[in-house]
Amino acid sequence: MTEDEIVAAIGQLCRPEPFDYAQDERRRGRPRVMLGIGDDAALWQPSRSHRSAISSDMLLEGIHFTRAAMSLEDAGWRAMAANLSDLAAMGARPVLATVALGVPQADGVGQILELYRGLAACAGRSKVEIAGGDLSRAPALTICITVVGEVRASQAKTRAGGRPGDVLAVTGPLGGARAGLVLTGSPLPIEGELRDAALRAFRHPVVRGAEGRFLAASVNVHAMMDCSDGLSTDVDRLSAASECGASLESIPVAPAARALAELQEEDPERFALAGGEDFELLVAVAPRAFTHLAARFAAHFRRELLRVGTLHEGRGVLWQGAPLARLGWDHFTSGADGS
């Protein structure tokens, strides 16, 4: 079974009947959960006019990061960024985070506080307060973060709203974090600004929070998610949730990823398609609105909204006209280590 299949079986256990929000409200007499397992975040309604979004992630030393590749402060930053990115992908403004930490015997207060410095720095950048959590011993350093945010009901974006004909676009070039991961353990002759940019993308990813809220505010953005597992996997998830197929046309490749792929005699676009954890946002946009939206986006953020393909009737992802398998990481079909 793949990770997605296990998640579907879990969803079935946790909510045996298909969800009918109106019926739920009639029966229980008060608002409840509106979007459950399977998207970037869950949504609920704390009052009639508000929506809250929540997302949890677990990161483990040896599986999601190693101390050889980054400092504990960087690991804390990256863990918090990954979670905040899930809220950005819903169009939600983050409010608070909780952090549950499992710490090996060998680590003391110094290590715990170093990790927290990274967590707090990344949270502070997004004006999020770390408001609680838990502390325990564990065989490997384990960071479990939950973030909560707020979003207007009309603006919450899921993976499921894409329509045939929609333009698929991302908020930045891809493959940078994968290049950074390779470079931390490699003597490859990539130096200077290219190397720094790749290591920064891997260790200190930027959350596209303001970009997410900007895109969520447009009725022409039909679906949104973040690129955390590689574009080939993420486009497959978005298009499947939207009951569409997708055609990828061109992949924007981060300069360091291009340099590294060429050095390794790999196809740069394929390298970028498989690279996870860039935390750029992937959107499906009404085709007639794309040019105008991209121009407004560029004016506002001084970065491009980059077209990567389109949604169409059917299923599956095509790249250069041929079916594309998922190139990213799956914890439950891949081997024991990975990103």
Place this chain on the structure above:
Amino acid sequence: MTEDEIVAAIGQLCRPEPFDYAQDERRRGRPRVMLGIGDDAALWQPSRSHRSAISSDMLLEGIHFTRAAMSLEDAGWRAMAANLSDLAAMGARPVLATVALGVPQADGVGQILELYRGLAACAGRSKVEIAGGDLSRAPALTICITVVGEVRASQAKTRAGGRPGDVLAVTGPLGGARAGLVLTGSPLPIEGELRDAALRAFRHPVVRGAEGRFLAASVNVHAMMDCSDGLSTDVDRLSAASECGASLESIPVAPAARALAELQEEDPERFALAGGEDFELLVAVAPRAFTHLAARFAAHFRRELLRVGTLHEGRGVLWQGAPLARLGWDHFTSGADGS
């Protein structure tokens, strides 16, 4: 450093300045986090009339539970109960939970779904939906749960409201879960209903959710928390947060705990004082209101609100007139295994 000292240092990192809610609202122009690190749950204000409470816990195989002592279904139930108990201790009604799961290579879909059956059963009992989470490989089975609930602003109870003279009381006898833990690995001759009750207390604890909301609704309940780390530790935490000292007078001991302690020639009250994870609630009640509140509680729930002592001026916890050290578990000063 103890766990509490590390948590205090983390709190300092996450919120460097003392918190002024009114100033925060003026500066940011909208409601934010109202109660952060250090209580059973954090509180925030999604809209002017509502409060939400959030709590996260991490449980690890080999540290918080073993498969020898309980099935994965029981481990799931217990993990969810521990979290829901934190919301009960705030007087909050739970709305949803997220579950991040780290699963060892040796476990397959069968084990994951067995654990989820216990999680979903306990959540269902409290009408909570599991609305999202994360799934990852991990060296040991790792369960990180976050629960979110709602509470009226006027009813949210913290650990900090106790006053000198208040009566300390608990919602049930203590030591049952500790007795169950001992009995899972022991041939001690305790049989029949006593043994069953102890194992049930350990493997299938009941969340005092309705009791928590009932107590929270009384203005005479000044402080509340759940008994998760042993009454000696928990009374010390509540009284310290309330800037009081405490005197313990009598400890209600669960029948199985009494039988087991006597068999081991231990003092039953001391056995119960050190026993964690009973998940009964501990309250500080205005002295003139206690008798009436306890009578209403007994009529409503057909169980007693049991007086254990009082708060007084000063610091520290007295038991039978002498200072009482914390007898419960501390992950950061105790050894490598424990409950």
